[in-house]
Amino acid sequence: MRLHTEKPEQTLINNVNIFDGINETLMQGASVLVEGKLIKEVSTDEIDAPNAVVIDGDGRTLMPGLIDGHAHVMINNDYGVIERDSDITDLSYNAVIVMERFLMDGFTSVRDMGGPAFGLARAVNSGLLIGPRLYPSGAFISQTSGHGDFRDRADPGFSYADAGDLSNFERMGIGTVADGVPEALKATRLNLRNGATQIKIMAGGGGSSRFDPIDTTQFSKEETCAIVETTKDWGTYVAAHVFTDRAVNRLLDCGVRTFEHTFFISEETMQRIAAEGAYVVPQMWGISPDLAKNPLMPPAKIPLVQELGKEYADFGRNLVKNGVKVVFASDYVGVNADAERARRYEIWWRTQTFDSNFEVLKQMTSVAGEVLAMSGERNPYKEGKLGVIEPGAYADLLLVDGNPLEDIRVIGGQEQWFDAPEEWKPIETIDLIMLNGAIYKNDL
Numbered sequence: 001m002r003l004h005t006e007k008p009e010q011t012l013i014n015n016v017n018i019f020d021g022i023n024e025t026l027m028q029g030a031s032v033l034v035e036g037k038l039i040k041e042v043s044t045d046e047i048d049a050p051n052a053v054v055i056d057g058d059g060r061t062l063m064p065g066l067i068d069g070h071a072h073v074m075i076n077n078d079y080g081v082i083e084r085d086s087d088i089t090d091l092s093y094n095a096v097i098v099m100e101r102f103l104m105d106g107f108t109s110v111r112d113m114g115g116p117a118f119g120l121a122r123a124v125n126s127g128l129l130i131g132p133r134l135y136p137s138g139a140f141i142s143q144t145s146g147h148g149d150f151r152d153r154a155d156p157g158f159s160y161a162d163a164g165d166l167s168n169f170e171r172m173g174i175g176t177v178a179d180g181v182p183e184a185l186k187a188t189r190l191n192l193r194n195g196a197t198q199i200k201i202m203a204g205g206g207g208s209s210r211f212d213p214i215d216t217t218q219f220s221k222e223e224t225c226a227i228v229e230t231t232k233d234w235g236t237y238v239a240a241h242v243f244t245d246r247a248v249n250r251l252l253d254c255g256v257r258t259f260e261h262t263f264f265i266s267e268e269t270m271q272r273i274a275a276e277g278a279y280v281v282p283q284m285w286g287i288s289p290d291l292a293k294n295p296l297m298p299p300a301k302i303p304l305v306q307e308l309g310k311e312y313a314d315f316g317r318n319l320v321k322n323g324v325k326v327v328f329a330s331d332y333v334g335v336n337a338d339a340e341r342a343r344r345y346e347i348w349w350r351t352q353t354f355d356s357n358f359e360v361l362k363q364m365t366s367v368a369g370e371v372l373a374m375s376g377e378r379n380p381y382k383e384g385k386l387g388v389i390e391p392g393a394y395a396d397l398l399l400v401d402g403n404p405l406e407d408i409r410v411i412g413g414q415e416q417w418f419d420a421p422e423e424w425k426p427i428e429t430i431d432l433i434m435l436n437g438a439i440y441k442n443d444l
Contacts, residue, residue, distance in 0.1 A: 005130070007438040008053040010035050013397070016057035018042070019405065021064045021365035021388040024358045026405070032062060034395040037436045038384045041391055055432070055444065061403050063361075064387050065108025065132075065396030065435060066411065067368035068343070069281045070260055070329030073098050073134070074115035075174060076339070088116070088172055095120055099131025101340055104426055105412055108396035108435045109133045109372060109386055111198070113239065113260065113331070114140035114148075116173035118195045125380065130440065133381055135372055137200040137239070138191035139176040141184065141227070145211060146218045147202035147241055148175035175202075181226045184219070188227050192234045197375040199231045203240040203256075204247040214264075217247040225254040235377030239281070245269045252276060257374060260329070263287055263312050267322055274323035279371055282319075283331035284353050285346050285417070287312045293418040316353035326354075327371050328364040337424045341417055348413035357405050399432035399444070 011034040018027040020042075033041040033049050041047055076094040099120065102110055110132045112121075117136040123129035142148025148169065169175040178187040188199055203219055205212040212218070219227075228238050237257040242248055243264045251259065252272060258279045263286060273280060285291060287309045292302045319326050328350070332342035350360040369387025373379065385393040402410030410429040414420060426441075433441040 005438045005440055006442070007436075010040075010049055010052035011055065011395075011434075011437065011439070012047060012049045012052035013055045013057055013062060013399070014047075016060055016062040016399065017403070018389055019061055019063040019361065020390065021362065021369070024405065026061065026403070030062075032389065032397070034397075034434070034437050037395055039389060039391055039393050039395050042389060055399075055442075057399055058444075060431065061400045061410075062389065063398050063400060063404065063411075064365040064369075064389055064393075065398055065433070066106045066364045067109045067111075067328065067372065067387055068102070068107050068132075068330050068364075069111050069258075069327035069368045069371055070113045070283065070331045071102075071110050072115050072331070072333050073102075073110065073112055073120060074117050075333040091116075091172070092119075096129065096131075098339060099124070099129060099134075101424060102132050103130065103433065103435065103440060105340065105343065106398045106427065106430050106433060107132050108433075109135070109368070111135040111137075111368075111372060113137050113200050114174060121195065121380075132435070135197040135375060135379075136195060137198055138194055138196040139170070139173050139187070140200040140202055140241070141187045141191075142175055142177050142202040143218050143223070144177055144179050146177070147204065147206040147212050149177050149211065179223075181223055184223045184227050185230050188230050192231070192236075192378070196236075197378045197380070198236050198258075199227065199238045200260075201227055201238060201240050201256075203251055204242040204244055206241065206243075214243055217244065217250065221250055221254065224250060224256070228254045228256060236375045236379075248273070252278065258327070258371060260331075261286065263308075263315055267318055270319055270322040270324050274325070277325075279325045279327055279367070280319055281327040281329045281371070282315070283329040283346060284316060284350050285332070285342060287315060287353075288345075288349050288417075290345065290349075290417045295418065313353075316350070317355060320354060320356075320359060325367050325370070326359075326363050327368045328360070337422050340424050341414075341420045341422070344412045344414045345417035345420070347411065348408055348415055351408050351413065357408050360408065361404060395434055395437040397432070397434040398430055401429045401431055 014031045018030045031047045121134040176187045178184045205214040205216040239258040241260045260281045292305045330343040365387040412427040431443045
């Protein structure tokens with residue numbers, strides 16, 4: 001798919017109802033003037049811009065471009081990667097498709113939380129590749145026996161004397177295994193050298209890895225604090241894959257800023273996260289009953305998945321009740337249409353688990369924009385804000401036929417996941433997509 005772009009010097013969008021990413025009430029009958037990459041003016045009065053290209057919104061909803069706070073654009077053939085059946089060319093080709101479909105689904109920014117995405121970010125920034133602006137973490141950093149240690153039992157690396165043997169994840173730069181403070185710092189600094197906008201560590205076990213139970217706490221306090229401090233030296237922050245109270249509280253002690261997943265934490269820990277101004281970034285499909293429909297799910301795991309979904313059904317509501325700022329995350333690694341189906345299901349499922357379209361829309365816009373801004377000096381996009389419609393913000397905009405505050409389906413939310421059609425199709429109700437002031441889709 002090659003996308004045609006238009007980028008006038010000024011674009012005036014008239015006659016729209018604005019969701020600004022912050023307020024639940026739409027600004028009725030408004031206009032927005034875009035100049036270059038940024039929004040110049042927002043008003044309910046007529047804007048004088050005689051040289052602008054004019055777009056009549058005809059009463060549609062204008063809203064910020066969507067932000068995915070946790071994706072893996074280069075882990076797009078997961079089992080092929082683990083089983084060494086893919087190389088970097090396979091992943092790179094798939095990633096071009098993933099990036100274009102992200103943008104055509106209305107996502108104008110993506111925080112990549114593990115994988116060799118530096119080249120993709122450079123290609124987007126230079127205009128060689130069409131896709132959302134990308135915030136790469138580089139290789140996620142794991143301890144031996146951690147959630148990033150994907151060696152198999154037969155790999156030589158399972159003998160300590162042959163520990164130099166690498167898993168395919170490490171060979172491709174998807175993850176790196178580091179033990180002790182010197183190794184942890186070297187891995188962190190290498191990612192920063194390569195262009196990481198934030199650092200991602202594995203601080204607990206996971207469901208997709210075979211040898212690290214999900215209840216485990218990973219990395220010592222000394223290792224964790226050292227990673228955080230060297231990341232602060234570069235003006236940015238650390239994000240952590242984590243699930244449990246013990247692990248989250250160790251991370252908070254060291255100054256970690258975003259907590260990915262965290263399904264099994266207590267309300268007391270939620271309150272501490274909120275008090276310290278940190279963020280939770282969960283992919284809510286992880287506690288969805290539809291996860292049991294995954295054709296790759298081992299039958300023996302299905303009862304456990306169903307039980308966890310019931311036990312933690314109030315997780316999202318408890319986060320909001322305890323004042324935690326939450327960010328949208330798709331976090332599905334698969335081949336093309338698999339990821340899109342999961343992302344669109346995630347949008348809908350969140351409205352069920354947070355009981356509020358407004359809450360979910362904030363998670364995908366202004367709150368996610370706050371997290372992207374935490375990259376500080378490593379943020380390549382410092383000219384304006386992301387995730388909001390206001391003067392001085394980036395002109396990342398969607399024009400939607402319908403009101404997403406009332407019907408999340410108008411931005412792609414769908415109730416089906418694994419039983420949804422496998423063929424990717426554009427979202428018909430997203431009529432216009434603008435990124436950096438350039439128009440990538442215009443169906444008006």
